[in-house]
Amino acid sequence: MEGKENRDKFNRLIDNFHEGYYEVNLKGDFIFLNSSIARMVGYSKEEGLGTSYKKYMSNETAKKVFDVFHQVYQTGEPLHLEYEILRRDGTSVAIENSVYPLKDARGNITGFYGLATDITERKRMENALRRSEEKYRTILESIEDGYYEVDLAGNLTFFNNALSNILGYSSEEMMGMNNREFMDEENASNVYKVFNMVFRTGLPSKGVDWEIIRKDRRKRYIEASVSLARGSDGRPEGFRGIVRDVTERKLAEKMLESAKTRFESLFENANEMIITTDAEGYILRVNRKVLEISGYSREELIGESILKLAPPGCRGNYIGFWKDLLDGKEPRKELKALMKSGEVIYILVSGSVIRDDGRIMEIQYNAHDITHIKKAQGTILRLKDRLNS
Structure with missing residues (x-):
């Protein structure tokens, strides 16, 4: 009677x-699940009892979870994994699951229990971060070159077909056209200043950016060179140069800047701790979550070794994790972290190495504070001990 009361209280x-909690027997059938788990899968607790965990995931994911259960059964050690479950309405939910062996009073493993957290939003942020980083690293350029010659007044006297394509006019329309006819006042004024400087100094000007207006009224960005053209007597008679349509590059630069801004925003506001270091483990960047949890300022961390966060006696664990990353592994481990206040918390850490032509550019560490999970686990164990006593 007392045992039942304890179990009911438990x-x-x-x-x-807040976290989902479940218990399954060795066959994988639910023998207990709390309300959080029920909300995740979209079924009531009563509907979930007695069903197999395989009901709520794809066959591929079910095999992955089975392998974890099997490993926990063989070793008696807990494991952490991430996967997607299928809700009743057909939508999917990404969860982080910590699996522990369920034991009877004699210490025999009779099933498994676990704590599951809905990480769908975190995954969405990670994917958005990844997509923005890809855009940030990708620049597309498409270049078409034109050639022009103008007289001292800026009237076209010779040009190639590429320039016609850039401006959108026919060759007949362009002959004798003044540069002011395909520019606004501001750009025409800038062109005049460049031409005037080249005329006075005799020195060519390269890489001058202007904005032109095509016949169809669309605006294009061009990069032009300007050189002084002289007649047979050596006297200046006009200007010549190369025109390159750099609109795509300009737009790509704007997109790059926008993507970089989005990337930095996602990095800074991510709901997980993110630290990047160089190949030797010295901190390059930290996001706001690191500062919020650790209590350190950005200035106190940048340039320091990541071992600054390792509690006494835990440096070897950090170094081992770092070596696994350099060996091409994708470790996912529970570590302890030392806060500025002296408090030690538990974190679940994953990482990746960013390389360029085989050279390590930076190492990224992603960490979640799982102290609440560890405390919950301790509470569960104490409750179970009380139940079994």
């Missing part, structure tokens, strides 16, 4: 957990 406490 169930009520677990049911109020």
Whole structure:
């Protein structure tokens, strides 16, 4: 009777957990699930009891989860994994699951229990971050060159077909056209200043940016060179140069700047701690979540070794994680982290190495504070001990 009362009390406490909590037998059938788990899958607790975990995921994911259960059964050690579950309405939810062996009073493993957290929003942010980083690293340029010659007044006297294509006029229309006819006042004034400087100094000007207006009224960005053209007597008679349509490059630069801004925003506002270091482990960047949780300022961390966050006796774990990354592995480990206040928290860390032509550019560490999960685990164990006593 007392055991049942303890179990009922345990169930009520677990049911109020923000994290999902479940228990399955060795066949994988649910023998208990709290309200958070029920909300994740879209079924009631009563509907979920007795069903197999395989009901809520694809066959591929079910095999992955089975392998984890099997490994936990063989080793008796907990494991962490991420996967997607299928809700009743057909939508999917990304979860982070910590799997532990479920033991009876004699210590025999009779099933498994776990804590599951909905990380759908975090995954969305990670994917958005990844897409922005790809855009940030990609620049597309398309270049078409034109050639022109103008007299001292700026009237076209000779040009090639590429320039006609850039401006959108026929060759007949362009012959004798003044540069002011395909520019606004501001750009025409800038062109005059460049031409005037070249005329006075005799020195060519390269890489001058202007904005032109095509016949169809569309605006294009061009990069032009200007050289003084002289007659047979050596006297100036006009100007010549190369025109390159750099509109795509200009737009790409704007897109790059926009993508970079989005990337930095996603990095800074990510709902997880992100630290990047150089190949030797010295911190290059940290996001706001790191500062919020650790209590350090950005200035106190940048340039410091990441081992600054390792509690006494844990440096070897950090170094081992770093070596796994350099060996091409994708480690995912529980580590302890030392806060500025002296408090030690538990973090779940993953990482990746960013290389360029084989050279390590930076190492990125992504970490989640799982102290609440560890505390919840301790609470569960104490409740179970009380239940079994």
